Amino acid sequence: xxxxxxxxxxxxxxxxxxxxxxxxxxxxxxxxxxxxxxxxxxxxxxxxxxxxxxxxxxxxxxxxxxxxxxxxxxxxxxxxxxxxxxxxxxxxxxxxxxxxxxxxxxxxxxxxxxxxxxxxxxxxxxxxxxxxxxxxxxxxxxxxxxxxxxxxxxxxxxxxxxxxxxxxxxxxxxxxxxxxxxxxxxxxxxxxxxxxxxxxxxxxxxxxxxxxxxxxxxxxxxxxxxxxxxxxxxxxxxxxxxxxxxxxxxxxxxxxxxxxxxxxxxxxxxxxxxxxxxxxxxxxxxxxxxxxxxxxxxxxxxxxxxxxxxxxxxxxxxxxxxxxxxxxxxxxxxxxxxxxxxxxxxxxxxxxxxxxxxxxxxxxxxxxxxxxxxxxxxxxxxxxxxxxxxxxxxxxxxxxxxxxxxxxxxxxxxxxxx
Numbered sequence: 001x002x003x004x005x006x007x008x009x010x011x012x013x014x015x016x017x018x019x020x021x022x023x024x025x026x027x028x029x030x031x032x033x034x035x036x037x038x039x040x041x042x043x044x045x046x047x048x049x050x051x052x053x054x055x056x057x058x059x060x061x062x063x064x065x066x067x068x069x070x071x072x073x074x075x076x077x078x079x080x081x082x083x084x085x086x087x088x089x090x091x092x093x094x095x096x097x098x099x100x101x102x103x104x105x106x107x108x109x110x111x112x113x114x115x116x117x118x119x120x121x122x123x124x125x126x127x128x129x130x131x132x133x134x135x136x137x138x139x140x141x142x143x144x145x146x147x148x149x150x151x152x153x154x155x156x157x158x159x160x161x162x163x164x165x166x167x168x169x170x171x172x173x174x175x176x177x178x179x180x181x182x183x184x185x186x187x188x189x190x191x192x193x194x195x196x197x198x199x200x201x202x203x204x205x206x207x208x209x210x211x212x213x214x215x216x217x218x219x220x221x222x223x224x225x226x227x228x229x230x231x232x233x234x235x236x237x238x239x240x241x242x243x244x245x246x247x248x249x250x251x252x253x254x255x256x257x258x259x260x261x262x263x264x265x266x267x268x269x270x271x272x273x274x275x276x277x278x279x280x281x282x283x284x285x286x287x288x289x290x291x292x293x294x295x296x297x298x299x300x301x302x303x304x305x306x307x308x309x310x311x312x313x314x315x316x317x318x319x320x321x322x323x324x325x326x327x328x329x330x331x332x333x334x335x336x337x338x339x340x341x342x343x344x345x346x347x348x349x350x351x352x353x354x355x356x357x358x359x360x361x362x363x364x365x366x367x368x369x370x371x372x373x374x375x376x377x378x379x380x381x382x383x384x385x386x387x388x389x390x391x392x393x394x395x396x397x398x399x400x401x402x403x404x405x406x407x408x409x410x411x412x413x414x415x416x417x418x
Contacts, residue, residue, distance in 0.1 A: 024294045025330060031287030032334025032391060033341065039280045039387045040342025040379070045349065046276060047383065048376030050269045056199035057262055059130055060206065062228030063237040064089075066244065066255050072223045073253075080120075080227050082249060088240040091123035091230040096214040098225075102152075102207065103169040104160025111156060112205050113170060115214025115224075124230040127195065127208075133164060134193015139210040148213045149192035153203035157194045166191050170209075172218060187217050234258070284391050287334065288398035291327050295402030299323065319407040327399025328392070335391050339384065349377040 066083060073079060076094045083092045096115035101108055118136040121127060127136060131151065139149045147167060152160070162168060171186045189209060197203055215221055231240045237257035244255040259266060345352065353375045 024290060024297065028287055028290035028294055028330050029334040029337070031290050032284060032331055032395065033338035035280065035283035035287055036335050036338025036387060036391055037342040037345070038283060039277070040339065040384060041345050041349070041377075042276055042280060043273065043383050043387070044342075044346040044377045044379045045375060046269070046273045047380050048378035050266075050273070051378050052376040053199075053265070053269070056197055056202070058234065058258060059126055059197045059199070060202050061258055061261070062093075062124055063231045063234055064229040064241050064244070064255055064257050065226055065261065066229065066249075066253050067226040068253050072220060073226055074223050076224045076227060079249070079253065083227060083229060083244070086240065086243055086247065088231050088233070088236065088243065089229050090232055091120070092227050093117050093120035093124045094211060094224040094227050095121075096211060096218065096220070096225045098172065098174075098214070098218055100207075101171040101173065102156070102160060103171065104162045105166060106161030107159060109156070109159060110205075111207050113214070114206065114208050115211045116208055117211045124228050130195040130197050131193055132196050136208075138192035139208060139213070147188040147190045148210065150189035151193050151195055151208040152191060153206050154194050154196040155200060155204035156207065157191070159204065162191050164191055164193065170207075170217065174218070185217065185219070189213075281390065281394075284394055288394045291330055291395060291398040292402060294330070295323055295327055295399055296405070298326065299402050299406045317407070320403045323403035323406050324396065324399045327395050327403070331392050331395025331398075335388055335395075338391075339388065343379065343384075346377045346379050349375060 066079070067073070073094075080092045080094060083089055094117055096113075098113050098115075100111055100113045102111045116125075116127075116136070116139070118139055121136060132154070134149075134151055136151075139151065150168060150170070152162065152168075160168060167188050167190055169186050169188055174185070195203070195208075209217075211224070215223065229240070231237050238259060241255040241257040241260070244250060244253070
């Protein structure tokens with residue numbers, strides 16, 4: 001152990017007449033710890049929220065969507081076969097997407113109706129994981145007996161007042177052209193199940209029917225809205241999109257990856273995380289001011305000791321190291337406590353929030369207001385590493401000026417009045 005480190009550590013143990021320095025030291029450590037803990041908890045929540053939201057979006061949204069320019073797609077079977085040959089594509093399924101009005105036993109509401117092919121949709125969308133009751137195969141017409149099947153979101157099912165086996169009426173606003181004008185077209189469907197994506201917007205606004213029934217309802221035989229694709233690596237969907245656009249298919253069709261279609265939301269999440277980093281580091285900045293204060297007080301208190309050390313041959317860099325070590329020790333102890341507290345809270349965040357909600361009788365994240373109903377948390381080692389490194393760097397910078405003042409002290413001035 002070098003004598004600079006030993007002296008720096010010794011100076012942190014204040015004597016009885018230096019209790020004020022000891023209190024400020026503890027406040028400095030507490031400030032650094034609270035700042036680091038707040039950073040880790042908030043950033044882990046924001047990372048967990050972003051990951052959870054992406055997972056829910058990808059639960060009902062394909063990795064890449066291919067649409068025909070300016071119109072609906074006609075020869076979709078041929079296009080689907082060509083898309084399956086594109087490197088990186090693992091599955092493809094046609095779909096129809098229209099806005100409709102759903103009339104249930106008690107209420108009616110606007111909804112998004114999606115026509116899917118039960119045979120190929122499983123290879124593209126993880127719908128089986130979301131469906132809590134029923135099956136995609138139930139959407140197909142069963143020998144012409146009774147109305148065809150429909151799958152509703154959990155929230156939509158409750159709002160319409162439906163139960164499994166009940167009948168709902170789907171009304172297409174586009175309607176059918178008749179001698180009396182354009183009349184709305186309607187058709188009855190039987191509720192064969194429901195799904196729960198965990199994303200309120202989808203669960204309240206989305207319903208599924210078979211592709212063939214959608215073509216009959218909207219009177220678009222042999223036509224679809226587009227084709228959805230599943231790729232091998234979801235985070236390389238943009239590369240697959242570029243391959244499609246650069247191929248002959250790009251002349252007639254346009255491809256959009258999931259990040260493109262949710263660009264504003266993903267950009268907002270990323271920007272919010274960066275802003276929170278900056279804002280919460282202000283807490284560490286306040287702790288850095290305390291570190292400056294404690295070291296300035298220490299330099300004023302130890303002028304005689306510094307003068308004696310310099311008279312005994314201590315060089316400029318040795319005195320500098322003594323007080324910089326104190327600042328780094330304060331930062332290191334505070335960072336260690338903050339990391340421990342932040343990691344524990346992040347790992348147990350859902351249990352802590354649930355206990356607070358039960359105790360206070362409130363719900364912090366109602367599903368009809370926020371995207372999610374639970375507070376997710378995901379700790380990224382990279383984020384924790386950045387927090388630790390930047391905090392230690394701030395502690396080092398905070399200790400520079402007091403250490404420089406101590407190192408520049410004239411030993412004659414320090415001993416003049418002794």
